[in-house]
Amino acid sequence: MLTLLEQIDKGTLWRIPGGIHPPEHKSLSNQSEIARLPLADHYLIPVPGVGENCTLAVKVGDAVTKGQALTMGEGFRHLPVHAPVSGKVIAIEERASNHASALPVLTCVIENDHQEQWTDSVHGPLSPEQVAEMDSDTIIRRIQAAGIAGLGGAAFPTHIKLKPVSDIELLIINGVECEPYISSDDRLMQEACDEIVRGIAIIHQLLNPKRIIVAIEDNKPKAIEQMEHALNRSQLPNHCARVNKIPTLYPSGGEKQLIQILTGQEVPSGAIPANLGILVQNVGTAYSIAQAVYRNMPLIERVVTLTGQNVAKPGNYWVPIGTPVEHLLEVAQFRGDTNAPVIIGGPMMGYMLPDVAAPITKGTNCVLMPSEQEVAPPSPEQPCIRCGECAQACPAQLLPQQLFWHAKAQEYDKAASYNLRDCIECGCCSYVCPSDIPLVEYYRVAKSALRQEAEEKKQAELAKQRFDSRTLRLEQEKRAREEKAKQAAERRKAQMTGSDKDAVAAAMARIKAKKAADEQSSTGSTTDKPQDKVAAAIARAKAKKAAQKGDATTATETAEQQTSTPRATSADNGDSATLSQKEKVAAAIARAKAKKAAQNAPESGDTSQTPAQETEANAPLSQKEKVAAAIARAKAKKAAQASASDEQVTPSESQTNIQNGARDGAKASSPETIKKAKIAAAVAKAKANKAAQASAGDEQVAPSESQTNIQNGAQDGSQDGDKTSTPEAIKKAKIAAAVAKAKAKKAAQVSASDEQAAPSESQTNIQNGAQDRAQDDGNASSPEAIKKAKIAAAVAKAKAKKAAQASASDEQVAPSESQTNNQDGALDGAQDGDKTSPPEAIKKAKIAAAVAKAKAKKLAKAQAETPNNEHKD
Amino acid sequence: MAFKLASSPHLSTKAQTRGLMFKVMLCALPGVLAQCYFFGWGTLIQIALAIAIAVATEAAVLKLRARPVGKTISDNSAALTGLLIGVAIPALAPWWIAAIGVVFAILVVKQLYGGLGNNIFNPAMAAYVMLLISFPVQMTTWVAPSGAALNDIGLMQSLSIIFQGADAEQILAYRAGIDGVTMATPLDAVKTGLSTGLTLDEILTKASFSDGFGIGWAAINLAYLAGGLVMLKLKLIRWQISTAILASLFVCASIGYLLSPDTHMGPLMHLFSGATMLAAFFIATDPVTAATSTRGRLIFGALIGLLVYLIRSFGGYPDAFAFAVLLANLCAPFIDYYVKPRAYGHRASR
Incomplete structure (x- = not known):
């Protein structure tokens, strides 16, 4: 088994599948030497890379010398272009491109002054020894600076190709030129074989391949002869380089096909020849490399075949790059009419030029101007007969x-x-x-x-990545904020004065006391003392609850019985303002019961509502009565909701209750009264919420409900601030309200662990938080207050967001909903700041309000998966 | 300047579908002439009739389909289908046999599938099978080859038999009055003989087998073979399908003959009787309904050869090319799907 290199040395050739033998028509152009044509007055140098990897080195009006670079770029991929003549830049604008589409491309228009003033950097040829001493980087730099691109047609930057990813074992110099009509490489090999071989030697110096093959089709015997002589004359190592004569067959000159013919190997699909250790360069490219390295000569002209029966002087010409095709048509005496085709490239792969104003580019090896006998207009398409x-x-x-x-x-x-x-x-x-x-x-x-x-898929993927990274970033920012907020909260706690703590403790103690009272009252004993009365009320409420739990029928009956009593009472004493305590408590309880009963037994709803409303109409109630009423209502709600574990609790009902309680609190006038009433109200509300949410573990709690509750609570707080004048009272009331609300929210969140919030919410939160802060700034007057309020607000918001997001992942919460909530909360905070005057009060109120609002938002969002507007009255 | 733009390549061979089809018809000429020599004017009349009806049907359908009539007719594919049906039906079959067959081929098998290039089945063979199943008597009543019948039916006689409704009995009577030999194709005779318990040797002693293969049939097959070789030379067809059919049939027949020479025809008899050469070069090579890749065509041809042998030897019909070709047509898309050539730069697939 011979190795590949041995086979190459034997001159083995492989067959490629397929291929055709179109008429060659090469003799039309390959009979004369490469000539020069009169120069054009204007040259068009496309500079499409400007703005991407390079910038223009000239501007309109600049004088340029022949060979001067027109673009500057730093990157390795940058391929400069050069002025092909000396003259002046008269325009830099979009011109028709040398492309099948003729789409306009940014083009540098140079007016030729016919002075042929060369740029300074081009020098006389170096000796081969000097070139041999150059290091690879210098050579590559020279090749890049000369703007050399593959002259076979693809115009890929040569300096990139000469820095291959892997070792090159085989260098193929492509002189196949298999397309019909084209003979530019053929003539170049005949006339400049030594220069080409010098270029090959430079590539050999750079890459040190084991073998070099110059591949030429057997229809170019003169070129084969010349190249063989030139290789023999060269200083390339013996047996390293050879000319391979390959059979004429289109498309043998294709890179992949040529590799297959010379080595029997196939370039894997999607790979490049360098992966096989093979590099293919066109003979024209080798020539330009020699020019660039020996003389620092940029690539400003190339050999172009002008051919076809529509041109009077077919042949090969040195054409400056940038020459407009129409100039060539003129000087080569184009004979066709305006509809005659002008083809850039050969007849097999070339394209018809839609606009002859387009310039010759580095990859243009042929301008074919065929007559109608040579290239007939396309015949109409017929059905495929699957002939194969x-x-x-x-x-x-x-x-x-x-x-x-x-x-x-x-x-x-x-x-x-x-x-x-x-x-x-x-x-x-x-x-x-x-x-x-x-x-x-x-x-x-x-x-x-x-x-x-x-491309679209790629864009979509990019968009997704952007979104993911944005989400991640927001998450990180949020976490950082939370961390900051936590620290701030700790600082704030440390700064709290003793009196503040006492107040909080006092509030807590009161709440506990009430709770204990509730528990004790299970025996149902009634005394004359207010506390006992409260207990009695509670006991009755509980009894009702038990009754309802037990039996639906019983519940209805109880409700009916109970509604009858207050109706009578209220009817009798409707106008009297001097009702005894007991009666009032009883009335309140009755109202609560009536509501509850109404909820559970809708048939009795009509009757029970009337007395409750009547009773409510009774004006200024004493302190104790109010407390009792509030508690009773709260318990009633609780019971109703607890028993409704399977059914749906009508939310508007409980909501109204709480509103009532709040209103009660607001109406009280004496500071003492206010204080107690508020605490009680708050406790009641908190409990109610908690119970409602706890029981709603499986069912859907109408989310707007809890939301509304909390809103109400917040409003309560602000109303408190509005109407009460004593700072002392304000302070306590707010603390109490805040604690109560906080607890309620907490409970709600726990139960809402399955439910989800949409992620977009968190963003809205942040925005709203910012708004809150701004409003706080604007409205609050005392600096002290501002500071504390802000801290508190931040803490509250952060917590709210955290909770909401923790529970959020699957379901979509209508974001506008939560947004509205937050705005409400923010407004509340602002109102607080505006209306309360004592700085002390402002401070506390804000903290409380902010905490409450934040939590409220959180809760609302966590639960608001089915926005239920009907409950929002 | 405004050029008339066209996409590359700007060169094209002169080869055109119409020229291809026409050359195929010309290459069928030796076989057609041989058939005329042995079966009389009837063959030519049938061919002319079939071609005329084929072109007329195609034109009518194209008009109905609002397609360019003249351009499509001139691709000669309908004429070729007519020619193949004309040579496939008995020389003196009544005119409506050809008419029904051709209309079926063009209208149903070809145009209903979308016209040239879109049909699944070979139109001529589908029509032949339809006729063979629907009109078995008319389709199997071959006139005696002139070498055997020792007379020639004149042109006018042929015309009157074909167009004036001479039924099969009359033809039989006519023929019986001449030479007293019941005529059937040699393959038919062998099949009948074998089924009556005769050995192959005994059957072949009959007069109609005087040249060893059945009078006339070997010559006709040789003539078609010659035409087919010309087509190969002109690159009108590729060698794979024809070669695969003949090789496959030869191999199968050889195995059968070696195992049981008394009840199986020899490989040469298989190759030179019936429609073997006509089908191998002119029918199975229809590119529209054949497999397209080189390997696929070899498989396609080999499948036809195998099916022909199996049906001829064990099936109910004396000749089998129509059935074999249709069955292979069915397999062609499948073969194409699984026999893809390995594209450049790809590893061997499957």
Whole structure:
């Protein structure tokens, strides 16, 4: 078994599948030496990279010398372009591009002054020894600065290709030139073989490949001869470089096909030849490399074949890059009419130029101007008869008719599954098709559709990544804020004065006392003392609760019995303001019971509501009565909700209750009274909420309910601030209210652990928090108060968000809902700041209000998965 | 300046579908002439009739489908279908046999599937099978090859038999009056003989087998073989399908003959009797209904050869190409799906 290198040394060639033998027509242009044409007055240098990886080095009006770089760039991928003549930059604007689309591209227009003033950096040729002493970086830099791109047509930057990812074992110099008509490489090899070999030697110096093959088709015997002589004359190591004569077959000059012919290897799909340790360079590129390294000569001209029967002087010409094609048509005496095609490149892979004002570019090797006999207008497409000739001709061994079938049906994914992307668009399939189907065009359309699809997918993926990272960032910010808030809270606690603590403790103690009283009152004993009365009320409430739990029928009966009593009482004493205590307590209890009963037994609702309303109409009630009433109502609610574990609690009812309680508190006038009443009210509300939420573990608690409750609570707090004048009272009341609300919220959150909030909420929170802060700033007057209020607000908000997000993940909470809540809370806070005058009071009130609001928001959001507007009255 | 823009490549071969089809018809000429020589004017009349009806039907359907009539007719595919049906039906079958077959082929098998390039089944063979099943008497009553019948039915006689409703009995009577030999194709004769317990040797001693394969049939097959070789030379068809059919049939027949020479025809008899060469070069190579890749075509051809052998030897019909081709048509998309060539730069798949 011979190694690959041994086989190469033997000159072994491999066959490629497919391929065609189109008429060559090379003799039209390859009979004369490469000549020069009169220069144009204007040159067009496209600078599409400007703004991406480079900047313009000139501006309109600048004088330029021949070979001066027009762009500056730092990156390794930057490929400069140069002025092909000396003269003046007269415009930098969009001009038609040398492309099948002729889409305008930013172009530097240079007016030729015909002075041929060279730029200073170009110098006389160095000696081979001097070049041999150059290090690789210098050579690569020179090649990059010369702006050398692959001259075979693809125009890929050569300096990038010369820094391959892997070791290059085989260097292939492509002189195949398999397209019909084109002979620019053929003539260049005949006339500048030594310069080409110098370029090859430079590549050898850079990459040190084990073998170098110059591949030339056997229809160019003179070029083969010249190149063989030049290689023999060169200083390249013996047996390293050779000329391989390969059979004429289109498309042998394709990079992949040439590699297959010379090595029998295939470039894996999606890979580049460097992965196989192979580098392919065009002969023209080798020539330019030599020019660049020996003379520092930029790539400003190239050999272009002007050919076809529509041109009077076909042949090969040195054409400055940037020459407008129309100038070439003129000086080469184009004979076609305005509808005659001008093809850039060969007849197999070239494209018709829509606008002859476009310039010659680095990749333009041929301008073909065929007559109608040479290139007929496309014949109409006929149905595919599945003859399979295309598959026989395909050098990539694809199934062109299957590709066509799917491309035509726009089933691009299926076309892709037939390896559409491995199509090199050589045109063999279209060439052999007896039905004149423009197969390659179908593939181009399909390819661009697939590219677009992939691009869209990529964009979507990017958007997703952006979103994810944003979410992560917000999360981190939030955590940082929480951390900060926690520290702030600790600082604040440490700063708290003794009296503050006492007040809180006192409030707590009172609450506890009430709780104890509630527990004791289970025996149901009634005394004359207020406390006993309270207990009695509680006991009655509980009894009702038990009754309801036991039996629905009994409940209804009880409700009826109980409603009858207060109705009578209130009817009798409706106008009297001097009702005894007991009666009033009883009335309050009755009201509570009536409501409860109404809820559980709707049939009795009509009757029970009337007395309750009547009783409520009774004006100024004494302190104790109010306390009792509040407690009673609260318990009633609790009981009602607790018993309603299977049914749905009518939320508007309990809501109204709490509002009532709040109103009661607000109406009281004496400071003493206010204090107690408020505490009681707060406790009652808190308990009610707690109970309601705890029992709602399985069912849906109408979320707007709890929300409204809390809003009410907040309003209460603010109303308290409004109407009461004693600072002492304000302080205590607020603390109590805050504690109560906080507890209620906590309970609600615990029970709401399954329910979710939408993530967008947290963002809204933050925004609102900011608004809150701003409003606090604006409204509160005392600096002291502002400070504390802010801290408190921040703490509260942070906690609220945390809780909401912790429970949030699946369901969507209507964000507008929670937003409204927060705004309400914020407004409350602002009102607090405005209306209360003593600084001390402001401070405390704000803290309490902020905490309460924050928690309220949190709770509302956690539970508000089904915004239930009907409960919001 | 405004050029008329076209996508690359800007060159194309001169090869066109219409030229391809026309050349295929020309290549069928030797076989057609041989058939005329042995079966008389009837063959030519049938061919002309079938082609005329085929083109007329195609034109009518295209008009109904609002497709360009002239351009499509000129691709010659309908004419080729007509020709193949014309040579496949007995020379003196009544005219409506050809008419029904051709209309079925063009209208149902080809145009209802979307016209040229879209049909699943070979139109000529589908029509032949339809006729064979629907009109077995007319479709199996072959006139005696002239070498055996020792007479020639004149042009006018042929016309009157075909168009004036001479039924099969009349033809039989007519023929019986001439030479007293009941005519059937050699394959039919072998099948009948084998089923009556005769050995192959005994059957082959009959007069109609005087040249060893059945008078006329070997010559006709050779003529089609010649036409097929010309097509290969002109690259009108690729070699894979024809070669695979003949090789597969030869191998199968050889195995059968070696195992049981008394009850199985020899491989050469298989190759040179019935429609073997006609089908191998002119029918199975219809690109529309065949597999497309090189390997796929080999499989496609081999499948036809195997099916022909199996049906000829063990099936109910003396010849089997129509059935075999249709069955292979069914398999073609499947073969194409699983036999994809390995594309450049890809590892061997499946």
